Amino acid sequence: MEHRITCRELLSRLADLVDGEVSEETRELLLEHLDECAHCLEAYRFERSFLDRIKAGLTKANLPSDLIERTLALIGTARNAPEGPCAAMG
Numbered sequence: 437m438e439h440r441i442t443c444r445e446l447l448s449r450l451a452d453l454v455d456g457e458v459s460e461e462t463r464e465l466l467l468e469h470l471d472e473c474a475h476c477l478e479a480y481r482f483e484r485s486f487l488d489r490i491k492a493g494l495t496k497a498n499l500p501s502d503l504i505e506r507t508l509a510l511i512g513t514a515r516n517a518p519e520g521p522c523a524a525m526g
Contacts, residue, residue, distance in 0.1 A: 441469040446476045454483050455512065487511075 446469050452458045453466050470477045490511070 439465065441465050443469075443473060443476055446470070446473070447479060450476075450479060450483055451512075453480070454487060 446453075446466055449458060449462070449466060453463065458466065470480055491508070
């Protein structure tokens with residue numbers, strides 16, 4: 437029996453999917469869900485667009501590369517932090 441991904445499961449793995457941090461098997465299951473669910477597809481497109489714009493803006497701002505890397509790492513840390521006060525900010 438094949439496991440079907442629920443909206444809740446997809447949304448909890450959305451950041452990992454966008455960042456390419458899921459196994460190929462998981463990626464295929466998540467993409468299959470996106471093919472079938474307009475709500476989750478909209479969330480995926482928003483997340484992808486949001487991160488693409490941040491990356492593009494950081495690159496265009498001609499910032500030091502280490503600052504860009506630290507900023508993107510902090511965003512990733514914050515997205516994976518438990519809910520509540522932002523532990524990523526220290």
